[in-house]
Amino acid sequence: MNNDHNISKAKQLCYRYLSIKPRSEFEIRSKLSEKGFEKDCIDSTIENLKNYRYINDEDYTRIHVHYLANVKLYGRHHIVHTLKTKGIAKELVTPYLNNIDETTHIKTLIEKKFKNWHPPYSYQDRQKIGGFLSRRGFDWDLIKDFFNENK
Numbered sequence: 001m002n003n004d005h006n007i008s009k010a011k012q013l014c015y016r017y018l019s020i021k022p023r024s025e026f027e028i029r030s031k032l033s034e035k036g037f038e039k040d041c042i043d044s045t046i047e048n049l050k051n052y053r054y055i056n057d058e059d060y061t062r063i064h065v066h067y068l069a070n071v072k073l074y075g076r077h078h079i080v081h082t083l084k085t086k087g088i089a090k091e092l093v094t095p096y097l098n099n100i101d102e103t104t105h106i107k108t109l110i111e112k113k114f115k116n117w118h119p120p121y122s123y124q125d126r127q128k129i130g131g132f133l134s135r136r137g138f139d140w141d142l143i144k145d146f147f148n149e150n151k
Contacts, residue, residue, distance in 0.1 A: 003041065010037050010045040014054070024060050025050075026087020061088050065096040073105045078137025106133060106146050119150040 010032055017023060017031055025046060032042045049055045064083060068074045074082075076097050083093050110117075110129060117125055126147055133143050 006037060006041045007044050007048075010035075010041055011048060014045060014049055018049075018054055022060050022063065023055070024057055024086045024088055025055050028055060029087075057088060057092060061092050062096055064088075065093060065100075069097075069100045069105070073109050073136070075102055075105070075133070075137030075139065075142075076100065077139065081137070102138060102142055103146070106138060106142060109133065109136065110146075121147065121150065 013032065013035060014028055017028065023031075028046060028049065029042055032045065033039075037045075046055065061083060064086075065079055068079045068082060079097065080090055080093055084090065109132075113132060114125075114129060117129075121129065130140075130143050130147075133146075134140065
């Protein structure tokens with residue numbers, strides 16, 4: 001009886017947690033263990049949530065990659081790192097990264113952030129822009145290609 005009560009409490013906690021935004025299985029497990037639930041209770045709750053498709057790491061990955069790439073305009077490295085911290089394996093992320101046009105994102109970001117700067121860029125400008133793009137997760141080869149196109 002007590003175990004059923006704990007499972008019910010865990011489900012209620014998960015429903016509230018998932019009502020805010022979608023979560024990965026890792027995030028749900030972490031939240032439940034943080035709240036002191038036992039492993040058997042957590043496993044049972046996770047299985048129940050998966051059966052009702054409240055948790056689906058593949059859908060979560062697809063949605064999150066689309067959001068980070070196309071709305072927030074982050075690069076591949078940042079996306080992989082962010083999803084890794086949420087417990088998503090790189091193998092699950094990689095197929096969704098193939099649809100990202102990072103070159104267009106770089107141009108859009110530079111037009112927004114550095115709208116008053118125009119090519120040819122000085123050494124200091126290239127340093128600032130390159131650092132900015134690198135911190136957003138873009139590959140150095142893409143950044144160099146951008147500068148070579150805009151000499």
